[in-house]
Amino acid sequence: MNYTKIREWREQYIHQQENHEKLNQFHDELMMKTITTAMEKVKQEQGDIPAPFAFFLMGSAARKEQSIWSDQDHGIVFDGTNKHQAYFQALGSEIVKGLEMVGYERCDGFVMASKSLWTKPVEEWKEQVISWLKEESWQSLRHFSTFFDSRVFLGEETLLQEVKEVTFSYIQEQPMIMNRLIDNFAFIHKSIGLFGQLLPQQNGKRAGQINIKTTTLFPYVNSLRLLVLWNQISEASTASRFTALKETYPFLTEYEVLFEKLQAFKFVFTKDAIEYDGVHYIPLKNLSKEDKQELKEYMKKGAELFERTKKLIEKECAKWS
Structure with missing residues (x-):
C-alpha cells in the first residue's frame, strides 16, 4: 500500500469513528x-535495518488522546553505535514524509x-x-516531559524502558527535581472569570x-x-x-x-474540525447552558x-530533603 492509498483510506473512514476510543484505535491503524x-x-x-530499534510515539498519540486531526511527535531509540545514525535518521525522515502525506502535520517544535x-x-538517550x-x-x-509521555509503537519495548528506568533512578537520587517539574507544569490558562463566566479568546481567528x-x-x-514519575x-x-x-x-x-467524560465531551465538540488547529x-x-456548566466543572x-x-x-519530597 502506498501513501496515497492510505490517505484515501483515512478520508473514507476517520469521520465514521463513533467515539474517542475508536478514533484513537483508528489513528493507531x-x-x-x-x-x-x-x-x-x-x-x-538502503538495505535491512542494521540494529534492534524502537520507534516510539510521544504527546497525544502516545497518550491515545488524539482528535480527528493530529500532528507528529515521535522518536527512535536503537541498540547500536553512531555508524547506524544515518540509517535511522533516514528512516525517521521517510516516516515524517509518509505521515505528512496521509494527514499528520509536521511538529512545529521539530519533535x-x-x-x-x-x-x-x-x-x-540515557545521557540526554x-x-x-x-x-x-x-x-x-x-523536552523531558515530552519524551516521558512515550510508548513504543513498533520495535523493541525494552529499549525505551531502559531509558525511562534511568530517569526513575535519577529522580530517586534527586527528588527535589520534582518541585522544578511541578513549576514547569503549574501555569494553567485562566478560563473562568470572577463572575463564573467562561473566558474565550478575545481576538483573532479564534475569538x-x-x-x-x-x-x-x-x-x-x-x-x-x-504522579507516575x-x-x-x-x-x-x-x-x-x-x-x-x-x-x-x-x-x-x-x-x-x-477525565473519561471530558474526553467524550471533547470528541463531540471537535469531531467536525476541518484542520489541525481547530x-x-x-x-x-x-455550547448550551448545560454544556457550559459541564465544561466549567471539568476546568x-x-x-x-x-x-x-x-x-x-x-x-513527599520534603521527607527526603
Whole structure:
C-alpha cells in the first residue's frame, strides 16, 4: 500500500469513528500502515535495518488522546553505535514524509524522528534525558516531559524502558527535581472569570472560542504525569496512569471518571474540525447552558486535581530533603 492509498483510506473512514476510543484505535491503524510502508521503502533503498530499534510515539498519540486531526511527535531509540545514525535518521525522515502525506502535520517544535535530538542510540538517550533533568531549564524540562509521555509503537519495548528506568533512578537520587517539574507544569490558562463566566479568546481567528487543550485537558495530563514519575510507573496514557495509580491514591477515582467524560465531551465538540488547529478549540456559541456548566466543572476539577497533586508531591519530597 502506498501513501496515497492510505490517505484515501483515512478520508473514507476517520469521520465514521463513533467515539474517542475508536478514533484513537483508528489513528493507531492508520499510523501503523504508514510507518510499515515507510520502513519497506527505506529497506528497498538502503538495505535491512542494521540494529534492534524502537520507534516510539510521544504527546497525544502516545497518550491515545488524539482528535480527528493530529500532528507528529515521535522518536527512535536503537541498540547500536553512531555508524547506524544515518540509517535511522533516514528512516525517521521517510516516516515524517509518509505521515505528512496521509494527514499528520509536521511538529512545529521539530519533535520528530528525522531530527538527531529525537533519534539516537540507547546509551546516548540515557545521557540526554539526564542532561535535561540536570539542566532544569524551562525548555529542557519541557523536552523531558515530552519524551516521558512515550510508548513504543513498533520495535523493541525494552529499549525505551531502559531509558525511562534511568530517569526513575535519577529522580530517586534527586527528588527535589520534582518541585522544578511541578513549576514547569503549574501555569494553567485562566478560563473562568470572577463572575463564573467562561473566558474565550478575545481576538483573532479564534475569538469567542475556548482552547480546551490548554484550559481543561492539561491539568489532568500534567497531574498524572507527575504522579507516575514519582511512583516510577512507565505508562504513557492518562487513562492507564489513572488505573495504575488509583490503588495508591484512592482520591483519583473521582477525577478518572471526570477525565473519561471530558474526553467524550471533547470528541463531540471537535469531531467536525476541518484542520489541525481547530481540534483544540470549541466556539462558545456551540455550547448550551448545560454544556457550559459541564465544561466549567471539568476546568475547576482539573485545577483542583493539580493543586492536590502538587501538595502531595511537595509533602513527599520534603521527607527526603
